[in-house]
Amino acid sequence: MKVTAIGTGYVGLVTGACLAEMGNHVVCLDVNPEKIRVLNGGEIPIHEPGLLEVVRRNVAAGRLQFTTDVDMAVQHGTLLFIGVGTPPDEDGSADLQYVVAAARSIGQRMTDYKVIVDKSTVPVGTADKVRAAIKEELVKRGLGDMAYAVVSNPEFLKEGAAVEDFMKPDRIIVGSDDEQATLLMRALYAPFNRTQDRMLVMDVRSAEFTKYAANAMLATRISFMNELALLAEKVGADIELVRRGIGSDPRIGYQFLYAGAGYGGSCFPKDVKALVKAAADNEIPLKVLTAVEEANERQKRVLVDKVVARFGGDLKGRRFAIWGLAFKPNTDDMREAPSLVIIDELTKLGATVAAYDPVSMSETARVLGPRDDVALVDRAEAALQGADALLIVTEWKEFRTPDFDAIKAALKAPVVFDGRNLYDPRLMKTLGIEYNGIGRG
Ligand code: NAI
Incomplete structure (x- = not known):
């Protein structure tokens, strides 16, 4: 499948590399040219055990590429993962400016059906905001009727064991109210799910909430x-x-x-x-x-x-x-x-x-x-x-x-x-x- 990972931090890079490892064609996009330069130079900008090998193998196989070219990245993926940062705002709430900016950049460019996947940790209701931001951009382009889906797929990897966690997840949470999007997510995650079905499909808000509940409990x-x-x-x-x-x-x-x-x-x-x-x-x-x-x-x-x-x-x-x-x-x-x-x-x-x-x-x-x-x-x-x-x-x-x-x-x-x-x-x-x-x- 064709996948774009927006944001090549701990989550986006691991997601992109591990999805490429399963045979998907993945483009990783970042607004930080230095990160992309390092990645295109055959290195990775973070320390994460096992990640460099997965990245190098998949780049060599032609399944993984890194870019700052937003047009190319948005065109590429049927599934577009948003894995950008959600740092705390001054009042403690999650700052969604990067998520919304990523959503807008999709809405400004998409020309066919896309599944936008919120991978970042985001508060309940964010998928609605992402959906609305994309819609606004499509309407501006006179494409208000274009179909797309926004799903929530929070990430549970642990830094230091991120590759292992992504490749062998305890559970894959998918919040979706779009049948086609759910089927595409099922297909994408099928290889991670072989011995046991670990995918839990639920409504979008419960999926968003699940990530916070997990971290709060820990x-x-x-x-x-x-x-x-x-x-x-x-x-x-x-x-x-x-x-x-x-x-x-x-x-x-x-x-x-x-x-x-x-x-x-x-x-x-x-x-x-x-x-x-x-x-x-x-x-x-x-x-x-x-x-x-x-x-x-x-x-x-x-x-x-x-x-x-x-x-x-x-x-x-x-x-x-x-x-x-x-x-x-x-x-x-x-x-x-x-x-x-x-x-x-x-x-x-x-x-x-x-x-x-x-x-x-x-x-x-x-x-x-x-x-x-x-x-x-x-x-x-x-x-x-x-x-x-x-x-x-x-x-x-x-x-x-x-x-x-x-x-x-x-x-x-x-x-x-x-x-x-x-x-x-x-x-x-x-x-x-x-x-x-x-x-x-
Ligand atoms: P990070 O800060 O390492 O990476 C975020 C990347 O997104 C940066 O490279 C930044 O340049 C890029 N970016 C920002 N805006 C962009 C845009 N519009 N287009 C393209 N790239 C853009 O963040 P990290 O740690 O990967 O976290 C990302 C999200 O995943 C956060 O919501 C975090 O809470 C969540 N998360 C993080 C985990 C972790 O262990 N680090 C685990 C599970 C979830």
């Missing part, structure tokens, strides 16, 4: 565990043991029960905010979710609170090593990363920071800009030299079993603040390391 689990961790510390319980104790109940399950340094990323913070705002606009205040967000804001500062409790509120002359900057492992995405809050707070208190991340060093440098108080180093060990303590912020595999003797030798005193509970407090004690985890009373 964020809730994290904030819930983070709050329990704060209490566990006070009452002398270990949240890691509690996690295992409750996760064994199938009604609860083990996933997403980790206490830590708060959630970040391009999805949970903005989607929680957008749902809270949408609910307030509809006079149904979401009390639980509001608290989830507040708890997360507090949690992003927990490691710094621990540092202050240990070293005092004046950190002038102190230096801290930070391991892990990306908002989670296996990605270079720094959007809303807790590490940024931690760096900000520590340096405001007068400290300097030496930070290391296996893949997000250049992205961090771009986000932070030039800073005298932050050294970005290219090896984990280099961050440790002469630091007052080590803070672990992202649970990269390479931090899981480090050389503890080397850590002790390099730090001024052996103090570790483990924001991801990677180490066993009993082992740390026997090694003579002063260990501060999350919720490990």
Whole structure:
């Protein structure tokens, strides 16, 4: 089938590449010429395991191409996926300007039946806005009767495992009220659905809502565990043991029960905010979710609170090593990363920071800009030299079993603040390391 992916970010690029992998002819469009230049140069602009290989294979096979040419891209696809950003507006609601601009650019050019697929995470009612924007443009061109469909197909991939998630989805949600569009979506996703039909077709609004509900539920689990961790510390319980104790109940399950340094990323913070705002606009205040967000804001500062409790509120002359900057492992995405809050707070208190991340060093440098108080180093060990303590912020595999003797030798005193509970407090004690985890009373 002929597919166009509009927006070549984490979602659009993965969608385009994986659909090409199944034999579709895919054009990926972006307004950012630099991204298209990188892609046409045989590289990818993000770190995503396995993606480069899929991209290169399909470009070589002639099934995948990248362009800034809107005319060509709109003409190409029968199915046009909109995968552009939906960042938070000032009031927390989702900013739909990029989605609507993409819709308009379709309406300004289409000459035959198209299925426009909202892949971005968008509030309930967005498909109507997309439909209306296209209609307006068609009417301007005197083509008001031209048939087209707008369907919702929210994406559930996880950065760091995006290709795997796209190729083997748990579910494929399609919100559609157009029979022809539903059949085309079924055909497109059939290869991802071979062993079991994972496609759930529903009305458009329920599909749009499903994505927010999923992210809200996951964020809730994290904030819930983070709050329990704060209490566990006070009452002398270990949240890691509690996690295992409750996760064994199938009604609860083990996933997403980790206490830590708060959630970040391009999805949970903005989607929680957008749902809270949408609910307030509809006079149904979401009390639980509001608290989830507040708890997360507090949690992003927990490691710094621990540092202050240990070293005092004046950190002038102190230096801290930070391991892990990306908002989670296996990605270079720094959007809303807790590490940024931690760096900000520590340096405001007068400290300097030496930070290391296996893949997000250049992205961090771009986000932070030039800073005298932050050294970005290219090896984990280099961050440790002469630091007052080590803070672990992202649970990269390479931090899981480090050389503890080397850590002790390099730090001024052996103090570790483990924001991801990677180490066993009993082992740390026997090694003579002063260990501060999350919720490990
Ligand atoms: P991103 O910011 O990485 O990529 C968006 C891309 O769209 C950018 O390259 C931008 O230049 C391009 N763009 C903007 N306007 C355009 C236009 N009119 N025409 C062509 N290209 C345009 O965003 P990301 O992370 O891929 O997210 C996209 C959407 O998918 C968001 O709504 C997000 O919430 C959702 N989502 C993201 C997931 C993730 O893990 N990143 C997972 C599931 C959903």
